[in-house]
Amino acid sequence: MSTPAPASPPRRPVTARAGRLVGRWWRRQSPARQDRYATLGPLVSVLLFLAAIISAFWYLRNEEFEREQESVKRDTEIAQQQIRLRLIENQEQLVRIAREIVTRQIDEEEFQSQAASFTRERPEITNLIWVNQSRSRKASYSTTTLFSELGLPYIDNQRSLPEQRNSEPDQAFRATRELRLPVYSRTFADANGNSVFQVHVPLLDRSAFSGTLIAEYSIDSLVRYFIPAEVSKRHTMTLVDAQGKLVASTLPMTPGETPKPASIVYEVPLAPASNGLVLRGQGYRTSIGLISNTLFWMVSALSVLTVWMLLGTWRHMRRRVQMQATLVSETNFRRAMENSMLTGMRAMDMEGRITYVNPAFCAMTGFSEHELIGRMPPFPHWPPDRYEENMRLLQQELQGRSPAGGIEVKAMRKDGTLFDARMYVSPLIDPKGMQTGWMTSMTNITEAKRVRDQLSASHERFTTVLEGLDAAVSVLSVQQGELLFANRSYRLWFGADAQGHGTLAGGEPGLPMIADMGDSVDSFGGLPTQELTEAGSETREVFVDTLQKWFDVRARYLQWTDGRLAQMLIATDITSRRHAEEQSKQQAEKAQVTSRLMTMGEMASSVAHELNQPLTAITNYCNGMVSRVKSDAIGKDDLVAALEKTAKQADRAAQIIRRIRAFVKRSEPQRQAAEARTIVEDAVDLAGIELRRRNVSLHVYVAQRLPTLMVDPILIEQVILNLLKNSAEAIDMAGLPPARRNIELRVVPKHTPEEGGVIEFGVTDSGPGLKEEVINRLYEAFFSTKVEGLGIGLSLCRSIIESHRGRIRAQNLYNGDLAVGCRFTFTLPVETAKSTGLEAALT
Template identity: 75%
Template sequence: MSVPLPAAKRLFGRWWRSQSPARQDRFATLGPLLSVLLFLAAIISAFWYLRNEEIEREIESVKRDTELTQQQVGLRLIQNQEALIRMARDMVERDADPEEFVAQAVAFARERPELTHLSWVDARRRVRASHWAMLYHPTPSGAQAEPLLPVESRVNEPETTFRAARDSRSPVYSRSFVDTTGAPVFQLQVPLVQRNAFNGVLIVEYSIDALVRHFVPADVAQRHLMSVLDEQEKVLAATVTTTPGQSSRRALIVSDAPLTPALNGLLLRGQGWRTSIGLVNNTLFWMVVALSVLTVWMLLGTWRHVRRRSQIQGALVQETNFRRAMENSMPTGMRAMDMEGRVTYVNAAFCQMTGFSNAELVGRLPPYPYWPPDRIDENHRLLQQELQGRSPSGGIEVRLMRKDGSVFDARMYISPLIDPKGQQTGWMTSITNITEAKRIRDQLSASHERFTTVLEGLDASVSVLSVQQGELLFVNRSYRLWFGGDAVGHQQLAGGAAGTTPFVADAEDDNDPLSGLPTQELTETGANPREVFVESLQKWFDVRARYLQWTDGRLAQMLIATDITARLRAEEQAAAQAEKAQVTSRLVTMGEMASSVAHELNQPLTAITNYCNGMVSRVKAESIAQDDLIAALQKTARQAERAGQIIHRIRNFVKRSEPQRQPAEARQIVEDAVELAGIELRRRNVAIHTYVAQRLPIIMADPILIEQVLLNLLKNAAEAIDSAQLPTQRRHIELRVVPRHTPEEGGVIEFSVTDMGPGIKDEVIGRLYEAFFSTKAEGLGIGLSLCRSIIESHRGRMRAQNLYNGQQAVGCRFAFTLPVETTVRIDATATPAEGETTPSA
C-alpha cells in the first residue's frame, strides 16, 4: 500500500523532530557520504554496461560493413557479367572478327580496373583474340604473352571452367588460382552459343587484389580489415598488407560472407578489434573515484562554514533594510516577481502610481489588476518575454491602468534578482510614468513619419535636388544603397549635369512667381520617362522626372528611378532561349529523319558507283565509244549533283543563324520544305499533294523558321498516318497555300496541312501547344509549342481542327497564317487563277 506524498512528508518531519540534535548531526553527516558511495556504485555499473554495449556495437558494425562490401563487389560482378553476355550475343549475331573483339575488349576493360585480360577462345580451345589490360601486362616491354587458358590435355581451373560452361551453356566462374605473375585470380567464362551450337567462350580474368582495392568502400577500409580467403582460409587479398614473415593476430570480431555471385569458394571476411580497455585500467574510473573522495573532503570542509553563514546572514538583513529605505524614497515604482510571475514586492512609489495597496498586489499572479482589460494579451506576451530574460536593455513601453480606471503609459526596465548562492530567484522591474513625454514625442515625429514611411519602403530610388544650388534635399533608402549620399547619382539619372545649371528665363515667357523659372519648360522637361544606363552600377533604370516646390520655397527636381535590369536581362535571355529552342527542334527533326536521309543519299551514291565501275570495265576492254563515255560521265555528274543538293538542303536547314526577317516567296518556302519532308514521306509510303496559289504577295518572314514549321507539321501528319496503319488510298497529305482576308487579321497567306489520319482527341486539342506535352512515347513536347511561338512572332495565328464524317473523325487539319502588306482586299472564297499540284510518293 503506497503512502501519499504529503502524508510521507509529515511522517518524516515528525520522525526528524523526534531525534536528538547529536543524532540529527550524525544523520546529516552520513547522508552525503552514502550518496557519494551510491554515486560511485552507479558509475561502476555504468562503465560495465557501456563496455558491453560498445562490444555489441562493434560486432554489428563489422557485420554491416562486411555485408556492404559483399553488395558492392557482387553488384560489380553482376554488371560485368550482364555486359559480357550482351557482348557474346552481339558477337554471335554479327559474326565478329578478332579486330572487332579487340576493339570491344579495349573499351570494356578501360573502365574496369579489376580485369587482367579478355580472351576469345573457340570450341576447339584455340585463341581467336586476346587483350591484356594496361595495368596487368605480364612483360615490361609490352610484348604479347599467353594467359592461362583452357588446354584439353591439362587439368586446371580454366579447363574445368571451360567444360562447365560448354555443358551448361551459361556463364561459369572458376575457383581461384595463381596466374603467371603469382597473383591470385579467378575467371568468368561466358559461352558463345549460336542456334544451340557451342562456338567457344569469352574469358574474363579478375584480379582478386584489384577487387578488394577498388570496391571496398574507403570508409569501410578505414574502420575494419576486409580480406578475401579461399576454401582453405588462406588470405588472397586484404585492405591491409601484413609485414612479410609476420602473421597477423586473430581478430576478436569476425564476420564472413560469400563473394556473390561467383559462389566459387571465395569468402569475404571482415575483422574488427575491441577499442575499449578493462574496467581496472580505465583512467576515467579512477578519476571518478578520486572525485568522490574529494567530494567527501569538501563536505567535511563545508560544515566548518556553517557558523560563518549565520554571521553573513545578519549583515545581509541589515543591508536589505537599508536598500528598502532608499527605494521607498524614490519616485520610480519598483516591483519584484519570482520565476513564475508572482508579485513578491512593490514599493510605495509603485502603489501611488497605480492606486493599489501593497496587500492588493503582493502574491498576485497574472493577469494583474493594473492591466487594462483590452491589453491583457499584449501585456501577458511582454510578461512572458520578461520571465524568459529577453527584454531589451533599453526598456519596454507598456500601458497600465490605475485603480480608478484611468490609463497611463510607462517604461519598464528589468534586471534579474540573484540570491546569495548566485542563483536567480526572480526579476526586479522599475517603472517610470512617461505619458506626457510620449505625447510630445509622438506629435513631433508624426509629420516626419508620414513623409518618409512610404518613400523609404519603395524599391525605386527617390531623390530631390535643388535646381539652383545643386544640393540634395532628400533621398530614400534605395538611392543611398545605389549612389550613396552625394548628388552624382541624381545627375547621372537626369542625363548629365541636371540640376547644376539653372534655367534662364525669357522675358516673354509666362513665369512662375514662386520660382522665377518658366513653368511651361519645366512641365515639358519632366513629362516623358526614359531608360538610363548607369555604368558604375551596371544597371538600367526607368527614370521619371518631376519639378516641385520644396518646403522652403526653392524649386527642386524629383527623380524616381526604377531598376529594370532584371526585366531587360530576362527579355534578352528569353529571346536567346527561343533561338536555341528553334535550332534544337530542327536538329531533333533531322535526327529523327537520319535513317531516311541516309537511304536517300544511298541511291545517287550507288548510281555513281555503278556508272564508274561500268566505265572502268568498258575502258579496260576498249569497248566504249567517246559518246557513250561522255553520256555515262554526264549521268554520274547528275547523280553527284543530286547528292550534293540533298546535303546542301539539310545543312541550310540545321545551320544555326540569327532570325532574319526578309522578303520571301511562299512558293519557294513550300518547295524547300517538301523537298526535305519527301525523304520522310517516302520512307513511310505517304504521298503528298501540294497546291500553291499563283501571284501570291511577298511576305516578310524568316524562311528557315517558316520552313521548320511546315516540316514539323508534315512529319507529324506522316507519323499519324503511319501509326494508324491506314490503307494505301488514305495514305496521303494535302498541303495548300492560298490567300485569305478576315476582319480580324486582314490580308494573310494561309498554309494548311491536311492528313487522313485518326484525328486528335478532344482532351488533347486543348493542350497541343503546352511546353513539354506530347502524345508520342518518345516525344519531347517542344515541336508544336515552338511552331506556335514562331508563327506568333511573325504576327500570325495557328490552329488545329479535326475533319469529321458524321460523328467519326477522318482526318486532321493544321493551318497557320502569315500577314502580308497589301492594299487590295483579297476574297477568301475566290478561286485562284492558276495552281500547281505536285504529287510525290
C-alpha cells in the first residue's frame, strides 16, 4: 500500500529568514572583525541619538506652527461669524423699515425718529438715507455730526448719495434697481475720510421700483465692536479691500508705522457683503529657530565630544587587541601542539633518561610530568613482573633496531591497572644533524583489542538472536538491490529472494526494481549517506495479500560492513492484534450507543415533561381557535397569529424529538469538520431538560474564532452531556442551596508543551467534590460512586477523548482544606483534521 507524500513544511516568516542570514554572516566574520563591528555600536547609537534630538526639535517646531495656524484660523472664523450675524440682523431690520416706507406707514418725520432709534443701538451704522427712484434724498439721518443730536437733517453727505455717476453708491443703486435685492457697495471714503460701505435695500411699491433705503457702515466700528476681545488679544484681525489695501485693524498703529509682516495669515470673505472686503487673521511664531536653539547646540557639542572620545577609545582598543592577539596566537599554537595529540609522546636522551612527556602520555599513564622527567629505567609505568622484557625492548630501541610496525607492550597506570599499548620509535635529530635521543609515541590499544575480541563473539550471538526472532528481519543493498541478510522467519514467509523485502517496504527507495532500471538511474545520487543512516526508523502497517497477514514494519537505513548503503526492515506479524482491535472497536461502539440509551432512559421523565409543555400549548391554541370559530368571534389576523404560535410549538416538540433521536441513533463513528460552538449548543439543549428538573443553573462561555475540529460531534456531545449530568447529580445529591446550584461550561483555546495547540472543554460544578481514592479509580470500567450506576460512563468518555488524541482530567477545587467543587476538563487537538486524514490514507 502506497504511503502518501509528506506535507510540505510551512514557510517561515521573512524576519526569521533574515535573522538566520544575519546570524550566518556574523559567524563567518573573524573575532577581530566582530569586535570592530561591536565597537561601532556606541558610535552609531550617539549618531542616532543626535538624529533623534534634531528630529524631535523639528517635529515640536512644526507641531507648534500647526497649532498656531489652527488658532488663527479658528479666531478668524469666529470674527467672521460675529460680523456676518450682525450684518444679517441689520439687513432684516432695514427690510422691515423699507416695507413700512413703501406701505406709507411712516413719513419723513417718523423716518427721522426710527432712524435715530435704529442707529442708537447700532454704532456701526453712521448714516441712514431714504432715496427715491431719481436718486434724490427724501430723508436722512447721520450719527457723525451734531446735526443729528439737534434733530436737524445733515446736509453735507453728498458723497454718500448715489448722485455722482460711477461712484460706489451709484453702482450699488443701479445694481439694486436691476436685481430688486439688497446690494452691498464697495468701500469708499465718506465726507470725513473714514472708510465705509453701504447696503442698498430696494423700495418696491407693487413691484415698481420707488427708490432705496441706504445704510452706511463704518468699517472701523465693525472691527471695534464685533470682533471679540479675546480674539483681538490673541491675534491681529484686519479688513482688506479688493485691491489688498488695509482698511481697518484691531492693532492700533501710529501714522506712518509699517506693520510687521505676519508669519501666519488666514483670510475669509466678509459674508454676506460680497463687496471685496476680506477679513484677514494674522499670527506670529513665538518659538525660536532650530539653528538659534541653545539646547540644540549643547546636545550637538556633547554628541561630537562623545564621538571623538569613542574614536580615540576605539583606536586604543585596536592596538591592545592586536598585541593580545599576537601573544595569544603564539601561546595557543604551542599549547595546541601539545594538547591536541591523543598519542602519548615520550622523549629520551641517548642514555635512556626521559627528557619530555606530553599531557596525553601523562593522562594515559596517570603519572605527572615531574614524576617522569629525569627518570632512568626501570620507569614507573613498567609492570613489576615485566622488567626484564621491557628492559630488552628498551635496549633494542636505544640501538635503533625497533620494527617499523611498532611494538606491542603492557603498561601500568599509577593506580596499578594495566593496559595494552603500541609504541613507535623514531630518532631525534638536532639542527646540526646529530642524533640527541629518541622519540617514542605510545597509543592505548586496550579498547581496540577488546572490541576485536568481542566482535567475533557478538557476531555469533547476533546471528543466533536474529534467527530465533518471530519477526522477519532483512537487509537490502540500496544500489544493487541485493538481499544482504535474511533471518529464519523471513525465509519461512518470503523465501530467499528480495521480492518480499520490496513488498514490505511498500515502494520505498532502495527496492529491487531500482536495480532493474540499469546504470542510468541512480535514485540516491547526491544524497548524503550519513543523513540517511542517522535518520530515525519509520513504522508502518502493511497487509500482505498472499499470506493474508498484517505486518508492523520498521525500516531504517544503515551502512553495511563493506561500506554500502543498505535498508533494514523488521516485520512483526500483528494479524491477531488487528483482529482484536477491530473487535474492541465494535464493542466500544456498542457500549457508546448503550450509554446514550441509558442516559436517555434516565432522562425519559424529564423529556416527557419537556414535550408536555409544547403539546399542551398546541391543545390550548387549537381549543381556543375552535371555540372562537364556532362563535364567529375570531378575525383572520387573530386566526393566523394563533396558527403561527401553534406551528411554533409543534416545531419545538419536533426539534426535541429530532435531537433525542439523533443522540440515541446507532451509527458508525464518523469524523467530520465540526464547530465547537455547535457541539456545545446541541449538548446544552439536551442537558437543559435534566438541569431544569434538578433546579441547576448553567453558565456557558465559548471563545470566539475557535478553529474547526475534525471529530465525531455525536461522541463529543455524549461526553459533554455525561459530564453535565454527573455534575447536576452531584449538586442535587449534596442538597446544596440555590446559590450554589450552578455549573460552568467553558470552551477556550490553549497551548501546552506536551499537547501543543488544543481546545479545552471544562465543566466546573460547585458540588462536594471527589474523594482522592475515587479520583484514582474514576475511569475504571464498572466502577461507580452511584448506587444504581453501571460505571461505564466516564470510562467511555475517556475512550472517546483518547480516540480523538485528547486527554481528560478531573480535579477538586479547594477553599483552604475544604472542597468547594470539582472540575472535569478534556482537550481536543486542533491538528485532528490532518492526523485523521493521514490515518485514513494509511488504512
